[in-house]
Amino acid sequence: MTSKRFFIGPARIGSPLLCVAAAFVCAAVAVADPAPKIAIIIDDLGYEMTAGRRVVNLPGPITCAVLPSTPRARDLAHAAHAAGKEVLLHLPLQSESDKGEKEPGLIVLDTTREEFATSFAASFESVPFAIGVNSHRGSLLTRHPGHMQWLMDEIAARGKLLFVDSYTTHRSVALRLAREKGVPAVRRDVFLDSNRDEQSVRREFDRLKRLARSRGLAIGIGHPYPETLALLEKELPRLTDEGFELISVSEYVALKDRPSAATDRLTVHAFQVDTVD
Numbered sequence: 001m002t003s004k005r006f007f008i009g010p011a012r013i014g015s016p017l018l019c020v021a022a023a024f025v026c027a028a029v030a031v032a033d034p035a036p037k038i039a040i041i042i043d044d045l046g047y048e049m050t051a052g053r054r055v056v057n058l059p060g061p062i063t064c065a066v067l068p069s070t071p072r073a074r075d076l077a078h079a080a081h082a083a084g085k086e087v088l089l090h091l092p093l094q095s096e097s098d099k100g101e102k103e104p105g106l107i108v109l110d111t112t113r114e115e116f117a118t119s120f121a122a123s124f125e126s127v128p129f130a131i132g133v134n135s136h137r138g139s140l141l142t143r144h145p146g147h148m149q150w151l152m153d154e155i156a157a158r159g160k161l162l163f164v165d166s167y168t169t170h171r172s173v174a175l176r177l178a179r180e181k182g183v184p185a186v187r188r189d190v191f192l193d194s195n196r197d198e199q200s201v202r203r204e205f206d207r208l209k210r211l212a213r214s215r216g217l218a219i220g221i222g223h224p225y226p227e228t229l230a231l232l233e234k235e236l237p238r239l240t241d242e243g244f245e246l247i248s249v250s251e252y253v254a255l256k257d258r259p260s261a262a263t264d265r266l267t268v269h270a271f272q273v274d275t276v277d
C-alpha cells in the first residue's frame, strides 16, 4: 500500500470519499460553532403595571430588573416568575447627575456601611425571586471601590446571586470587585434605548446581534418604553430563524463569567454614554 492511493487531488472532486469527508467537516463545524447567544434585560420595572406586564409577556427568557420598594415591585416580580422570567433587583446607585431626588433604596456616597447593609436587605426583600442584582444609574457610585466592595459583600453573603454591571461609566470598578469577591458577574454590552426613537432602538438591536455574531454572545439592556417593547415584540420571535439563541441572564453569566475571557478586553469600543443615567 502506498500513500499515493489515498491522495485526493482536484481530479477526484465529487468522489464519494470526498463527500463523506466533507460531511464530517460540516458536522464538526456545526458542533464547534453553536448559535450566537443573546441575553436581554429590561430595567426600571416597578412603577407601572401596564408596561411591566408587557415586558413579562415578551416571548422567551427576557430578564426583568425590578426597582426595589416601588409600588408594583412585588406584583411584577411575582408575574415575571410565574411567566418563567428571571428577576433581578435593579439597585439604584448614585449617578453623577443626581440632583438630590431620592429613589427608594438609593445608595449614595454618604451612605455608611451600616446604612448600606440595612438598605440593601430591605431592597432585596422587596423584590421576590431575585436571582441577582444589576445597577440602576450609578455613574458616580460604581467608580468607588469602597461602596462596590460593600455591595459585593452583601451579594456574596446571600450566596448564589449574580451581578450585572449596567456599565454607565467606563470607570466602573464593579465587575473587577465582583470577581475579587467571587460573585459571578458580567458587564452590559449594549443599551438598546439610550435614544428612544424607533430608528435608534433598531440600530442598537442590530448592533447587539452583530456583537453576538462576532463574539458568540452579547447582552443588552432596554427599558419599558413603547418604542423598545414594540421592536422586541416584533423581533424576538424572529431571532431563532435568524440563527440566534435567546438566553436568560443566568445562562449568559454562566457562559461569560471567566476572568480571563479575551472578550472582556474588547468591551471598551462598545461603551456608550448612558443618557438615562
Ligand SMILES: [Zn+2]
Binding pocket: 043, 044, 090, 135, 136, 137
Ligand atoms: Zn435603571
